[in-house]
Amino acid sequence: MHYAIISETWPPEVNGVALTVRALAGGLEARGHRVTVVRPRQSRNQVAPLGTRLVGSLPLPRYPGLRMGRPAGAMLRRAWGLERPDAVYVATEGPLGNSALDAARALGIPVATGLHTRFDHYMGAYGAGLLRGVALAWMRHFHNRGQATLVPTRELQEELAALGFRQVRRLARAVDTAQFRPSHRDRDLRAGWNAGPDDPVLLHVGRLAPEKNLALAIRAHRAVRARLPGARMVLVGDGPLRDALARRHPDLVFAGTRRGADLARHYASADLFVFPSLTETFGNVTLEAMASGLPVVAHATGAAGEHVADGRNGVTVPPGAEDAFVSACVHLATEAELRRAMGVAARRATGGLDPAAVAADFDRLLQSLALEAGHGSRSFA
Structure with missing residues (x-):
């Protein structure tokens, strides 16, 4: 054909x-x-x-x-x-x-x-x-x-x-489960983020633009840091909001655009994927994060609505439920064993994709x- x-x-x-x-x-x-x-x-x-x-x-x-x-x-x-x-x-x-x-x-x-x-x-x-x-x-x-x-x-x-x-x-x-996998976790990369072995790292991957609802992800990070001062947040991607966000939030890690094996290392070296967008038809990054062994916190729509089993490999909240989104991030960030178990389940859930x-x-x-x-x-x- x-x-x-x-x-x-x-x-x-x-x-x-x-x-x-x-x-x-x-x-x-x-x-x-x-x-x-x-x-x-x-x-x-x-x-x-x-x-x-x-x-x-x-x-x-x-x-x-x-x-x-x-x-x-x-x-x-x-x-x-x-x-x-x-x-x-x-x-x-x-x-x-x-x-x-x-x-x-x-x-x-x-x-x-x-x-x-x-x-x-x-x-x-x-x-x-x-x-x-x-x-x-x-x-x-x-x-x-x-x-x-x-x-x-x-x-x-x-x-x-x-x-x-x-x-x-x-x-x-x-999703390419050979490219995105937990084994790409990198201690040196985490050290570059000033994250210790037990410090939870929240990750967002995507365009830094108004439609991504990044204020909610940052609010969740602030709530986590109030409980765990060593927590870090890494933003992978670029876009029109980057400069303003960097000025306003100098403690965040702005990793810029990453591709291939480098992107896979960034996923696997984090601990929790936060995805607050309400405008996605899907959100491929959700599957990439799951394949990398990360539990996901997201609104129950797009890829999260289709593939995240709430309470098993991540947490989904109703669209617009911002307080619930923040609470879920805090809960998973502070419960290391639960977070790791969900990460294993997230990886397993991508096996047939x-x-x-x-x-x-x-x-x-x-x-x-x-x-x-x-x-x-x-x-x-």
Whole structure:
């Protein structure tokens, strides 16, 4: 089969969408399919890797370092007219994604879309709450032009269906349990954080931006330190709030962006993962933390709602229950044996989240769309 994947973001950009889409593309290739990736050019002299089409790009407002693709409908219609994909996956709703969706529809190519970001929820975090309805209407219009909208949780599948999104299908997420594992714990790294062997380290991994609700994580850390003065908090990631947070909270450890084995060491060297965001469609970092042997404290939504068993491998609280969130962090930080037992259970819970299995499900879904449209051949192995 020949699949085309369109995404406005791609590694080395560090975000959940980029990493998820790259993993899906790699999984399809590992299954023997031809995959053409269409994405924005990230630097002026960038050379397109084999199997990739680069298009012009523009800076993404409020996200320094990220770029969105320019519309490329004419180019895609020409390219797909010569080499027609069996199915198209549009991962992002930007100008490039919208033009790709239009091109696929014009040529009668089956197309699935991915809903990775709740832009309607972001509106409030950026002082534009009155535009939530407009954002939701645009998202619904965009995704309903495809044959399927892929989401990572049953909760989101049901919510979007109730909001008028059609053909919403769940595609689970996976985690690389070989990369993220407790054995990467590093005493020297902890020493660099001024954390002793028995000092609990609270970890947050993600963009330092308004939509991440970081004030709640910091409030939880303050409550923990009131009980355990040696406790530390490490923030992995970068973003527009970093400078202001660093000035206001000089005792926090700002680790910046981390990748690969270095990121895995940061996870495994902490003791408790705190994730206060209320805007995630999923939150891959939750699974990465669990695979690294960390119990999770989070709101009962996204990945936490799907994979954290409350009281067994972490604690989930109702969305917006800030006092309960803080209390859970204090409880786990002060109960070392319970925290370690939950960490073992968290690691165990990720054992079946195999990237190859997710790629197979993605393959089957795209093939089913191709067959419904009369394209492609049956090979659901």
